[in-house]
Amino acid sequence: MTDLRTPPLSDGDLFSERxxxxxxxxxLQRIHVLEAGCxxxxxxxxxxxxxxxxxxxxxxxELRAYTCERPDLDTWYLGDLRTAPxxxxxxxxxxxxxxxxRVPHAELVLDRxxxxxxxxxxxxxxxxxxxxxxxxxxxxxPRWLRTGGRSRPRPVRAPRAGRAGGRGGRGPRGAHxxxxxxxxxxxxxxxxxxxxxxxxLADPAPEARPAxxxxxxxxTSPPPAVYGKVAxxxxxxxxxxxxxxxxxxxxxxxxxxxALGAGTGVAELLCRLVSxxxxxxxxxxxxxxxxxIRKPENRFARVI
Numbered sequence: 001m002t003d004l005r006t007p008p009l010s011d012g013d014l015f016s017e018r019x020x021x022x023x024x025x026x027x028l029q030r031i032h033v034l035e036a037g038c039x040x041x042x043x044x045x046x047x048x049x050x051x052x053x054x055x056x057x058x059x060x061x062e063l064r065a066y067t068c069e070r071p072d073l074d075t076w077y078l079g080d081l082r083t084a085p086x087x088x089x090x091x092x093x094x095x096x097x098x099x100x101x102r103v104p105h106a107e108l109v110l111d112r113x114x115x116x117x118x119x120x121x122x123x124x125x126x127x128x129x130x131x132x133x134x135x136x137x138x139x140x141x142p143r144w145l146r147t148g149g150r151s152r153p154r155p156v157r158a159p160r161a162g163r164a165g166g167r168g169g170r171g172p173r174g175a176h177x178x179x180x181x182x183x184x185x186x187x188x189x190x191x192x193x194x195x196x197x198x199x200x201l202a203d204p205a206p207e208a209r210p211a212x213x214x215x216x217x218x219x220t221s222p223p224p225a226v227y228g229k230v231a232x233x234x235x236x237x238x239x240x241x242x243x244x245x246x247x248x249x250x251x252x253x254x255x256x257x258x259a260l261g262a263g264t265g266v267a268e269l270l271c272r273l274v275s276x277x278x279x280x281x282x283x284x285x286x287x288x289x290x291x292x293i294r295k296p297e298n299r300f301a302r303v304i
Contacts, residue, residue, distance in 0.1 A: 001191055002097065002157055003234060003276065006034040007175075012252075013092065014249075014290065014292070015044055015095060015097075015124040015126075016044050016045040016046070017124065018043045018045055018122060018124065018249075018292055019031075019033075019045075019093055019095075019124070020045070020046055020047055020304055021048055022048070022092065022093065022121075022122055023047075023049040023051075023244065024049075025029070026092075026170045029092075030050045030051060030052055031046060031049055031052075031092045031093065031176075032049070032051070032052050032054070032090060032091045032092050032093075033046075033052070033053045033054070033057070033058065033091065033092065033093045033094075033095060034054050034055075034075065034086065034091040034093070034095065034097055034113070034116060034117075035053055035054065035072075036056055036057060036081075036093045036094055036095060036096035036099050036113060037056075037057055037067050037075075037096055037098055037099030037303075038055025038057045038062070038067050038070060038073060038076055038089075038223075039058070039062070039063025039067050039078070039223070040057075040063070040097070040222060040223055041055040041097050041098060042065065042072075043073075043095070044093065044124075045068070046077070047248060048075065052074050052243060053073050053074050053075040054073070054074065054075050054076065054077075054091070055066040055067060055070065055076035055077070055142055056076065056077045056078075056081060056084050056086070057076075057077075057078055057081075057278070057296075058078065058080075058081065058102075058103060059078040059080075060078075060205055060223075061183055063078065063223070064078055069100075070222060080107060081103055081109045082105055082108050082112065084112065086112055086115070086116040087116065088115050088116060089115075089116070089117070089119065090116055090118070090123060090221040091116050091117055091122065092117075092118055092121050092122070092125045092250055093115050093121060093122045093123075094113045094116065094117050094121070094122070095124045096113065096123070096124065096125050096126070096127075097126040097127075098126060098128070098222040098223065099124075099127070099128045099133075099227070100127045100129065100228075100230065100231050100236075101128045101227050101228070101231035102222070102223050102226060102227040103226070103228075104226055104228070105149070106228040106230045106231055107228070107229075107230045107240060110123050110230065111243075112138070112293065114243055114245065114295065117227075117241070117295045118295070119295055119296065119297045119298075120294070120296070120297045121293070121294070122292065122294055122295075123245070123291075123293040124291075124293075125236065125289065125290070125293060126179055126288065126289075126290045126291075127231055127295060128222070128231070128256055128287060128288050129195045129231070129232050129235065129247055129252075129286065129287065129288060129289050130227035130228075130229075130231045130232045130235075131232045131234065131281075131282060131283070131288070132283050132286060132287050133270070133271035133272070133274035133275045133282045133283065133284040134256050134257050134260065134267075134271055134286070134287035135227055135282075135287070136274050136282050137260070137270055137271065137274065138225060138227075138256075139225075139227060139268075155167060158251070174231075177240075182235075195273050208289070232289075233250075234290050236289070240293060244296060245293050245294070245295055246293065246294045246296060247288075247291055247292070247293050248292050248293070248294050249292035250289065250290070250291055250292075251289065251291075251293070252285070252286035252288070252290075252291040253286060253287070253288045253289075253290060254285075254286055254287055254288075255287065255288055256287035257271060257284075257286075257287045257290055268284075270282045271284035271287075276289075
């Protein structure tokens, strides 16, 4: 198990860099990515490498509205992640940012992700640690006080062909081209074929269009969390040992504390107070953890 370190760069840059390194090892293959938690944040930047991106998340009006606006998703599904259709050993990379701590039955959901991951694939996880002073405040303080009354902005639409700065010959991509009704969720794994995509008539052929890059989004506060037992540093370490997964990198960060305080220092003071009252059981040194997890090619590789 790796030592805990402070990341030299943001988790988004770290995950994109690891994803590109993985893609470089498979130059002739299309990379299949599962965006777990597609209703929040941005996707991975794989550069010009060919990819197929499938998004999954829970069902809510806010998450649905955000997902419909994402230009990097080929297919997506919103609903109960325990029953989401994810083919086994179908994805090269599973990217789960701010998801594990906000879903019920997180361990069962993680089992679905691991089963859908190819041997040798990457599980990129960023979550708020439940065993921290910040998580205690996040569970006890009112929602309006934690967010400061800020609303979550809509993602910026990707420029269309013909507009200034747009990519030539590129039209709307994926399920964001329309807003489906709640009973019309469509999802497909990487093996579902072209029939699972929601293309428009103006969408060019896959080989004729350049690769899409995630659209930058201004982040405020992540969706509310439930903080299951596995949503912690100790919980994730235990899970990886029990499932034979290898944690290749592990970092801590204070993004949530900084966002909660909004430069006032009040959040820092509250976290230090909670940490002192609990005699250090709930740490104030970090609020989130970032994990780069690899699924071994051989099931006995972890033991060896």
